[in-house]
Amino acid sequence: MSDTLSLQGRTALVTGSSRGLGAATARRLARAGCDVVITYRRKDREAAAVAEAVEATGRRAWVHRCDMSRIDHIDALMDAVEDPATGPGRLDVVVANAAATSFRPLMDAQPRHVERTFAISVTGFLRLVQRAVPLMEAGGGGRIVAVSGADTVTWIPAHGILAAAKAALESMVAYLACELGERGITVVGVNPGWIDGDSLQLMLGPFYEAAADVERRTHPMRSTMSPDDVAETVALLCTDAARLTSGSIVRADGAGVFAFCGRFIQLAAEQAMAAGAVDPGDGDAPSVVGPT
Ligand SMILES: NC(=O)c1ccc[n+]([C@@H]2O[C@H](COP(=O)([O-])OP(=O)(O)OC[C@H]3O[C@@H](n4cnc5c(N)ncnc54)[C@H](OP(=O)(O)O)[C@@H]3O)[C@@H](O)[C@H]2O)c1
Known part of the structure; x- marks a missing residue:
């Protein structure tokens, strides 16, 4: 019986893998035994460094510049991936990680900000999936993980703009899971909380x-999460063992987002006590502060 937790010998494509979570995921998948296609938009040196890290594990790496807002770039990327002369010629895992937006209140958003995000x-995610699925299917199936x-x-x-785009992405994850299951392809979303990185x-x-x-x-775990921490969950979702998560959005935040209301109360209580505005009492009274 094969080890469903193993990614040994798989080929993965990770979009936006020159930096942050994408780079951490590319490195993690390589350590798990995957060859990796690395894509980037501008940071070619950073992308090359990630490729070096992948190759240092003994796996193969390919680096392609691909602006995910450009259909022609996505098509060129997938042409290169399909061709054994320029890419792996096969694909088992796609991690759709790249994202960029204009951070601004919705009332200040111009059509170009919304359109680019x-x-x-x-649009770019869907095109990538449309191009990747036949290749994955030809290899017997695969997994798509959308960040x-x-x-x-x-x-x-x-x-607000990015949230709307990501909400649409999450809807497509659920729809694609329904459309692609019979073709041996599973689709899952991963929702990290605060990733302590450059962005x-x-x-x-x-x-x-x-x-x-x-x-x-x-945070319930009393720590921030690094890109490497979140990449552990992404890699786990890439395994066959996680196939029943298809159609779900899996939170990879250690309950940090669920806890927001309690964290707000806890912070307010701590600040009030630090300011001497509240008498914490003798310890017998119920406290909202909880363990620290
Ligand atoms: N940071 C957080 O706290 C956080 C929290 C939750 C979810 N996320 C999500 O996690 C993912 C990664 O976030 P991150 O903070 O690690 O990102 P990041 O450090 O800003 O890196 C973004 C990556 O995407 C690439 N990229 C940017 N625009 C692109 C485009 N138009 N086409 C193709 N690639 C593009 C960048 O390439 P270049 O290096 O070449 O520019 C880079 O490799 C995103 O989907 C983000 O929305 C982040």
Whole structure:
């Protein structure tokens, strides 16, 4: 009986794998035994470094520039992947990770901001799947993992455009799971919470340190999650063992998003006590603060 938790000998394509979660996923899948197609939009040196890391595990790597908002780029990528002269010639796993948006309130959004965000996460995602499925099917089936975001389930300031695109992505995950199951292809979404990486530091700017401190102190696991942490869950979802998750959106956040209401109360209580505004009592009274 084959080991359904093994990814040994598989071939994976990870979009947006020059940095962040995509890069961590490419490296993790290589350590699990996958050859990896790495794609990027602008950061060619970073993409080459990820390819080196993949090859250092003894697996093969291919690097392709592909702007996921461009159908012609996606078609060129998949042409290259299908051809054994320029790519692996087969595909078992697709991780649709690339995303980009314009972070702004919805009332400030211009049509071009919405169109570009949707071009990557909705139109581009669908084209990638349409091109990848025949290749996966020819190899006996496969798994598609789509990376969503916490903004579909909770308000994150300035995330409205991306949240709408990711919500559409999540809908397509469920529909594709229904359409592709009989062809041996499963489709799952993964919804990370706060990923402690470059993109978050860029988005939060001068508030990053303060926000990271609150995240660490109030998260149920009392830590932030690195791209490598989240990549562990993504890799797990790529295995055959996870095939019954098809059609689901799996949260990979250690309950961080579910806990937001309690974290808010906990923080308010801590701040009130630190300011001396509240007497914590003798310890017998019920407390909303909980273990720290
Ligand atoms: N960061 C978080 O806290 C967080 C939380 C939940 C979900 N997510 C989701 O997780 C995924 C990865 O996030 P991340 O923070 O790791 O991202 P990141 O560090 O900003 O990296 C984004 C990656 O996508 C590529 N990319 C950007 N625009 C692209 C385009 N138009 N076409 C193709 N590739 C493009 C980038 O390529 P270049 O390097 O060449 O620019 C890079 O490899 C995204 O889907 C994001 O929405 C992130």
